[in-house]
Amino acid sequence: MTQLVQALVLGLLIGGVYALMASGLTLIFGVMNIINVAHGALLILVAFITWKIWSLSGIDPILLSVVMTPLMFGFGWLLYKGVLSRISGSSPGMSVLLTFGIAITIEGVLNVTAGNRFRSATPSYFSQSFRVLGISLPKAQVFGCLAAVLVLGLLFVVLSKTWTGRAIRATAQNASGAALVGIQSAGVAALAFAIGTATTGVGGSILSVLYPFFPASHYDWISRLLGIIVLGGMGSLAGALVGALILGLAETLTATYVSLQWSTLIFYAVIMLVLLFRPQGLFGSRLRQDVMA
Amino acid sequence: MVKHHIRTNLARGGWSATPVRVLATSAALLLAVSACGTAPSEKKAAAGSDEPIVVGISLPLTGDFSQPGGEAQKGYEIWKDQVNANGGLLGRPVELKITDDASNQDTVVTDYTKLITQDKVDLLLGTFSTLLNFPASAVAEKNGMLYVEPAGGAPKMFDRGFTKLFFAQQATASHQPDVFVKYIESLPENERPKTAAYPTQDDPFTTPVIESMQKQLEALGVKTVYTTTYPADATNFQTIASAIADKKPDLIAQGAVFEDGVGLIRSLQQLNYSPKMLFQTSAPSNASQYSEGIGVKNTEGVFYTVSWNEKATTPGNEEFVAEYAKRYDGGIPAEDAADAYAAAQVVQAAAEAVKSLDQDKMAEWLHANEVETILGPLAWDETGAPTSDFLLGQWQNGTPEIVAPEAAATVDSAVAKTPWE
Numbered sequence: 001m002t003q004l005v006q007a008l009v010l011g012l013l014i015g016g017v018y019a020l021m022a023s024g025l026t027l028i029f030g031v032m033n034i035i036n037v038a039h040g041a042l043l044i045l046v047a048f049i050t051w052k053i054w055s056l057s058g059i060d061p062i063l064l065s066v067v068m069t070p071l072m073f074g075f076g077w078l079l080y081k082g083v084l085s086r087i088s089g090s091s092p093g094m095s096v097l098l099t100f101g102i103a104i105t106i107e108g109v110l111n112v113t114a115g116n117r118f119r120s121a122t123p124s125y126f127s128q129s130f131r132v133l134g135i136s137l138p139k140a141q142v143f144g145c146l147a148a149v150l151v152l153g154l155l156f157v158v159l160s161k162t163w164t165g166r167a168i169r170a171t172a173q174n175a176s177g178a179a180l181v182g183i184q185s186a187g188v189a190a191l192a193f194a195i196g197t198a199t200t201g202v203g204g205s206i207l208s209v210l211y212p213f214f215p216a217s218h219y220d221w222i223s224r225l226l227g228i229i230v231l232g233g234m235g236s237l238a239g240a241l242v243g244a245l246i247l248g249l250a251e252t253l254t255a256t257y258v259s260l261q262w263s264t265l266i267f268y269a270v271i272m273l274v275l276l277f278r279p280q281g282l283f284g285s286r287l288r289q290d291v292m293a
Numbered sequence: 294m295v296k297h298h299i300r301t302n303l304a305r306g307g308w309s310a311t312p313v314r315v316l317a318t319s320a321a322l323l324l325a326v327s328a329c330g331t332a333p334s335e336k337k338a339a340a341g342s343d344e345p346i347v348v349g350i351s352l353p354l355t356g357d358f359s360q361p362g363g364e365a366q367k368g369y370e371i372w373k374d375q376v377n378a379n380g381g382l383l384g385r386p387v388e389l390k391i392t393d394d395a396s397n398q399d400t401v402v403t404d405y406t407k408l409i410t411q412d413k414v415d416l417l418l419g420t421f422s423t424l425l426n427f428p429a430s431a432v433a434e435k436n437g438m439l440y441v442e443p444a445g446g447a448p449k450m451f452d453r454g455f456t457k458l459f460f461a462q463q464a465t466a467s468h469q470p471d472v473f474v475k476y477i478e479s480l481p482e483n484e485r486p487k488t489a490a491y492p493t494q495d496d497p498f499t500t501p502v503i504e505s506m507q508k509q510l511e512a513l514g515v516k517t518v519y520t521t522t523y524p525a526d527a528t529n530f531q532t533i534a535s536a537i538a539d540k541k542p543d544l545i546a547q548g549a550v551f552e553d554g555v556g557l558i559r560s561l562q563q564l565n566y567s568p569k570m571l572f573q574t575s576a577p578s579n580a581s582q583y584s585e586g587i588g589v590k591n592t593e594g595v596f597y598t599v600s601w602n603e604k605a606t607t608p609g610n611e612e613f614v615a616e617y618a619k620r621y622d623g624g625i626p627a628e629d630a631a632d633a634y635a636a637a638q639v640v641q642a643a644a645e646a647v648k649s650l651d652q653d654k655m656a657e658w659l660h661a662n663e664v665e666t667i668l669g670p671l672a673w674d675e676t677g678a679p680t681s682d683f684l685l686g687q688w689q690n691g692t693p694e695i696v697a698p699e700a701a702a703t704v705d706s707a708v709a710k711t712p713w714e
Contacts, residue, residue, distance in 0.1 A: 003535075010531050107355070116363045118551060118582045127562035127588065127713065138531060138563040211528050212552045212586050216359050220526050255532035260523035261495060 006135050007256040008249065013137070013145045015248025017206055020148035021221070022228040022240040023155060024199035030172040030235030031192035034084060034095040040222030041103035042197060046072060046204025047213050048114050054121045054208070061121040061209050062143050069151075069201035076197025080190045088189065103218060110215040120212040144206040151202050152241065155195070159237070168192050172235060231271045233284025242282055246270060345388040346381075346650065348373075348640075349414030351404035351429065353421055356396030361421045361629040365443055366391060368626070368633030369418060371616050372641075382644055390414055394425065401425045405432040415650050418636055419461075421629065423447040423497040430458045439652045439659075441639045443632035447497035451676040457656045458677040461636035462600040463668060465678045466498055469598050470506035470546075472685040473572060476596075476697055476707070478513060486510075486543035486570050490519035492533055492557065493548025499574050502598075503548040506572075510544075518542050527553060534560035543569045549576040555586035562591065567712040572596040577688060578628050584691060592688035594710030599686045601631040601668050602695045604703045609638075610667040635666040669701060 025039045046068050054061045083102070087094050125139040159165035170178040171188045179185050207213060207221075228247055232239025247267050254263040274282060350369060353362035373387050381387060390412060394401040401420055408414045409432070419442025420429050426445030433440035434455045441459045446466045450458070464471070477485055489510060493503040500522065507517055518540040521533060534557060537545060545568045547557055554576025561567065577583050577597040584592050603614050603625050613634055617626040642664045643655035663672040672680050685697040687707050694704040 006535060007532060010529070014529050104355075111359070111363075116360050118360075118555075118579070118586065120555065120586050122585065122588060127559055127591075129563040129565075136531075136535070136564055138560070141531075212555050214360060216356055219357065220528075224526075251527075251529055252532050255523075255529075256536070259521055260527050260533060261521075264524050264526060 002134050003256060007252040009135060009137065010141070011249035011252035012245060013141045013248070014251060015245035016145035016148045016152075017141075017203070017210065018224070018228060018247055019241045019244035020151055020199060020206070021203040022225045022232075022244050023152060023237060024196035024203070025225050026229040026232070026235055026237060026240040027155075027168075027199075028193055028196035029092075029229065030237075031168055032084075032088070032095075032189050033092050034099070034193070035092050035226075036099045036196070037096055037222055038099040038102040038106065039196075039200065039225060040218035040220075041106040042072065042200040043204040043207055043221055044213055044215065044218045045106050045110065046200050047208040048110055048119065048215075050205045050208045051119045051121045052114070054123070060123055061205050062123075062140075062147055065147060065202040065205035068205055069198050072201035072204075073194045073198035077190055077194035079197065080193040084193065085186070085190070088186070103222070107215045107218060114215070116215055118212045118214045119208070121208040123209060126209055140209045144210055147202055147206060151199060152237075155199070156237070158195075164191065168195075227267065227271060229281075231274055231281060233281030236281070236283035239281055239283030343385065345386045346383070346416060347388045347390050347412070347414045348416045348418055348637075349390050349405070349408030349412060350418045351392045351394045351401050351408065351420050351425075353396035353401075353425060354391075354393040358396040358422050358425070361444065361627070362396070364627040364629035365421050365633035367617065367621065368443070368630035369637055371613060371620070371630075372634050372637040375612070375616065376641065382641060383648065383650070394420065396422075396425070398424060398428050401429045402432055405429050406436075409433070409436045409438060416640055416644070417441075418633075418640060419443055419445065421445075423450060426450065430455065434458060437652055439640065439643070439655050441636045441659075443636035444498075444629065448501055449497065451678040455677060456660075456675075457652065459639060459656075459659055459673050460677060460679050461639050461666070461668075461671060462632060463671065463679055463681040463683050466501040467505040469502045469574070469683050470509065472598060472682050472697055473596060474506065474509040474513070476685055477510065477515075485513070486515055488516045488518045488540070488542045489544040489546060490537045490540060490542040490568075491517065491546050491548075492519070492521050492523065492537065494527075494550055494553050495522050495524050496548065496550055499548030499550060502574050503546060506546055510546075515544065523553070525550070528556065530556040530560040531563065533557065534564055534566070537561070538564045538566035541566075544572065545570070546572040547574070547576075549573040551576050551579055551582070555583065558587045558591065562587075562713045565713065567710070569710060570594075570596065571710055574598065575628075577693065578686065580625055580627070580693060584688075588714065589691045590711075590714045592691065594708055595688045596707075597686045597693075598683040599628055599693075599695075600683060601628050601635070602684060602686065602693070602701070602703060605667070605669070605684075605695065605701055607667050607669050607701075608665055613667050631667055635668045635671070638666045639664050639671065 025036055028034050028036045050061045050064050053059060053064055087098055128139045129136040159169055167183045167188050170183055171185055175185055228243040229240050232243030250267045251263045254266050352366055353359055369389055373389050376382055376387050392404045394404050417433055417438050417440055419426055419440055421444045423445040426442045430440045434457055439457045441461050443461050446460055446462055448465055448467050491503050491507050493499050511517060519537055554573045577595050578599045643659050644650055646658050647654040663670050674680055684695045684701050686693050687696050689704060689708050695702050696704060696707045
């Protein structure tokens with residue numbers, strides 16, 4: 001019983017962090033039809049900067065997300081205005097090519113400037129745990145998950161309660177409809193891309209503490225995150241949350257009761273099964289063009 | 294020029310496809326193609342003995358294996374510059390032609406095929422990881438080229454009947470743990486571990502090490518209480534750690550590449566379970582990256598096997614370490630850089646011994662002789678598998694040391710593992 005609870009709790013803690021990392025990716029796709037393959041590279045970029053500041057100053061890496069988030073917001077906005085806006089209206093395939101190029105550029109720059117070696121931030125609590133009723137909760141995982149829940153909550157409030165959020169959701173649902181009622185889609189797109197990128201400010205800071213990383217680590221992360229949002233439904237925030245929790249639980253439950261070796265397979269088997277019955281993913285909405293195609 | 298001219302004409306639509314014109318075009322194309330085909334060999338035939346010896350190498354400079362790939366490149370380049378500074382190889386300067394295979398099996402095959410058939414390189418050197426060396430060595434063998442690899446010690450490399458493949462480390466993966474097992478055997482009965490857990494990454498270089506160790510230790514009476522294999526992309530080790538902590542083994546022997554080694558130790562720390570003995574395959578050989586990852590005090594007493602140590606007194610090692618430090622901000626070479634350097638030394642020794650670049654003769658000579666390298670003396674059986682022992686390393690006082698074999702040891706004895714701090 002303890003074993004089961006332990007696996008469930010750990011799975012949820014891991015899933016929470018995955019959810020935060022996937023939220024920006026799904027938001028950007030939802031609003032702009034851009035599959036941002038550079039999302040993983042941005043996470044690693046933030047992790048590197050966080051690690052550097054932590055190792056020089058000793059400031060807590062997860063706390064540093066307070067600084068990294070606005071920075072990444074600005075970086076995302078510039079990236080959209082400078083590069084991605086040029087392909088607005090093109091197919092998602094074009095965005096994959098472009099953002100893959102950005103990912104490789106970031107990897108290359110990190111290789112040259114930060115060096116091609118593993119890093120990990122190790123604040124004092126990284127090897128400690130809370131113990132509750134015989135269950136151990138790794139502190140870093142708990143802090144990471146708390147930060148993730150906070151940001152996801154904030155994101156939810158912004159998207160559902162503010163006019164800006166409504167404009168973003170309206171553009172996601174129907175861009176031409178939104179334009180008809182006076183929403184400037186170019187501005188909304190830049191804003192959504194900036195918000196999506198800003199989430200990597202928190203995600204990357206958490207990553208720097210939880211997992212060792214090096215410049216090419218972003219391939220592992222982007223494949224995991226794409227799996228999550230395909231399962232949840234591309235463009236759906238709730239879908240990203242549920243998809244991430246399923247991945248987290250699949251990892252811990254299979255590791256506890258079968259073998260960790262099977263966890264990747266089981267996660268992708270779940271994706272396949274879901275897509276057989278719901279091609280749009282768990283929370284994805286079917287668009288008219290999907291039905292016609 | 295010819296091709297360009299035709300293309301612009303066609304693009305303008307200025308040519309209609311009359312038979313004569315088609316014939317003329319094909320003839321021109323044929324000329325252009327055949328000119329390309331013959332050019333390099335003509336150049337080579339015309340050149341004298343000052344013509345550089347070109348060594349073809351494909352390395353994973355980007356992608357998953359970019360880390361060892363980049364280190365290997367450094368090792369190869371230091372070797373080249375040292376050889377050239379000493380009058381070259383067989384009196385000719387050495388040039389490296391290094392291409393990037395992006396850690397991809399298909400690309401590495403294309404790369405070596407191109408190096409051999411189009412660039413017509415004089416010598417080859419191997420790439421990194423079993424995954425890439427497995428197909429690459431087949432390309433070399435098929436083309437009759439000597440292939441000395443700095444990594445790729447999985448047993449499956451050597452059961453293909455290849456005659457020109459040589460692995461430039463001390464032992465294949467299944468013999469890698471021998472030196473650790475010998476150490477356990479040398480301990481008095483009551484100090485040996487009684488139980489052991491064997492988690493390993495699903496990797497062609499770690500799994501055979503751990504499987505072989507389990508078999509050998511079971512024969513010594515060490516009871517196996519836990520085994521598991523996890524995939525290369527596993528990042529969360531809490532569940533494995535808690536399963537291990539439940540069984541309370543005296544020894545944890547992990548087939549760890551790097552992140553997984555750090556990840557498992559962190560999770561064991563979070564559970565506050567410290568085994569009496571801890572062995573990991575490659576992770577602890579990553580010097581400061583390892584100690585930064587788990588905290589330097591937690592490294593005390595961790596065992597590992599390794600092919601090379603910066604303090605080893607093997608001939609040429611000191612110069613290699615000094616040159617590396619000079620070039621890379623006082624850095625200490627990674628094991629991968631040293632392995633690559635040693636692989637190049639092997640090829641150099643063979644060429645100098647047979648006084649030519651005859652690939653058959655070089656391979657024959659290597660099968661029959663021992664080569665002195667910075668890793669120590671290397672010799673091979675008829676499959677190209679090496680026949681020596683790895684070094685047994687242990688972290689002591691925040692530095693990786695060598696405890697066995699005696700000839701290479703940098704400290705007098707092994708120490709006990711301390712609990713996590």
